[in-house]
Amino acid sequence: MTTSHPGMDAETFEQFLEQLNRYVRERLIPAEREIIENDEIPEEIVQEMRDMGLFGLTMPEEFGGAGMNVSQYARTIHAISYAMPAFRSIVSINIGMFCSALKNGGTAAQKAEWLPRVAAGEIAAFGLTEPGAGSDSAGMQTTAVKTDDGWVLNGTKRYITNAPYAKVALIMARTSKENLPKNAHVSAFIVLMDTPGVSVGKSDKKMGQAGSTIADIILEDVHVPDDALLGGETGKGFVYAMKSLDNGRISVGSAATGYARRALDSAVRYATERKAFGEPIANFQLIQQMLAQSEIDIYAAECMLEDVTRRADAGENVLRKAAAFKVFASEMCGRVVDACVQVYGGAGYLAEYDAERFFRDARIYRIYEGTTQILQLQIAKHMLREFHANA
Template identity: 75%
Template sequence: PGSGSDSAAMQTMAVRDGNGYRLNGTKRYITNSPSAKIGLIMARTSKEALAKNAHVSAFIVDMTTPGITIGKPDKKMGQSGAHIADVIMEDVHIPGSALVGGEEGRGFQIAMQSLDNGRLSVAGMGVGMGRRALDTAIRYATERKAFGEPIANFQLIQAMLADSEAELYAAECMIADACARADRGENIQRKAAAAKLFSSEACGRVVDRCVQVFGGAGYLAEYPAERFFRDARILRIYEGTSQIMQLQIAKSLLREFASEGAVW
């Protein structure tokens, strides 16, 4: 449960037991775990000190299997509709057929393949949240009056709206490009990370501007701006934090540079 972004620190084990496996370990902050019927569980299938991320395998598990306990749902800052809780596994017996791909040690590869799509999904969420926040800010700015006229007439308000539109449009273009590359069968790991990084960070700025346009009203639970602010914050954390995205993008760039044998 303490590994977080460090997937190499995974402690959950899947030990061979006859024709199946026994799972032991705890997974933390699992979205929708209180209502899930099926889970994709990543676990180590060897205790040997091998290469980083070696012997991580993926299993499809019936969440009603004896030995699985779902913890108490955590109280969160936002995203109230998506409950999260710990998944505790104690001597959970699963059949050998639960192993994804029919081969041990492919879990990390499987996770990385799905992670690209997951990151693009989070990037899309950032655009969606940002669009809703911008639309709400525009409507409020045209209705709210100060100094005898709508605040939408003031250039500093207009600047915030314009910056939000520019950033959301850029995020949309990045997502569209990454998706098109994926459709062509290209490796989009770096593009997906870049789109997720930019979109989630941009969304944070857009919802912050929305609160600012609302002024004091933006700080009240009575208005939607404060909920946008809370809901958007998680986008910079799940499916890889912004800092992990930066590291992966930089490493990819440097590997590419080294492989091309570029000369300064």
């Protein structure tokens, strides 16, 4: 059991959340159409998000962050995610992945150097997935070879969010040719994106999530100094990455829950406005059933969000519960956006209406930060391990 995290002052946090909810509705949602057309968040909005401190939510105050605990962070992500997913995407890699890994595993010098920069809004990327290795670290091909004055990295990272804009990336690389127990063959490196030998592929065209950009990061004989090795020791990279994935999974679950709420609100509004047979379709019981079931699903996910974050703040190991929350919330969001399209009927299939976009945007939630199937395996593995330990 680790120490608990009191987080930001409760009254200050509630005021911040109220301001954020207003910003989401008055500024971010009206900007969505422009972002969809350009597939990019305007720089002035990114700067506003920096000014609001959204890139440093969980960063300790001494490093320029807001010092939020996990519950506060998840509620903030839930609020941002009422708007299109790109807004969460650009901040959550900084906070949920890069910052978490650095807080968990960085040296004092690495924290002092990078946490203030990332909190201030220097965009970070997280390089784990490869063309032939996503969930399977044993298949990782990117290598880091020791030299007299540092390391030389070679490999390709795939589907890396923020890659085209990132100033820095946390790159997982193999420091041992053999696959070692507990993934000790993988280490993590802090790599500046302007380092010679680092290049970024062209942005991938995606099913949904306009404005959230992913691309390959290619490393060709990239020389980094000794102090680029996270924590100053090899074999710990994957452990730090996985610890930060707990936060990442809570973030995705929170995002899926917030976006499901947006889709349901949209469906309710449409059902009250759209008339058939001379009355609003909201009067029809089978429409009401879809709306009610969506509300039930969202409520269940909100309860899981509250529970898993409270446990995380109390210092519990939430690996299993974070995985369970992410699976349930992402699958739930898929059901809700599907119901939203159904309520819209034929209009739900048209790009002119929001329902079609909600449907496409939500699909990735069941895939990234651990697919539903991989997380189910992980949950089962932990259940069985626990059973055998207690038998």
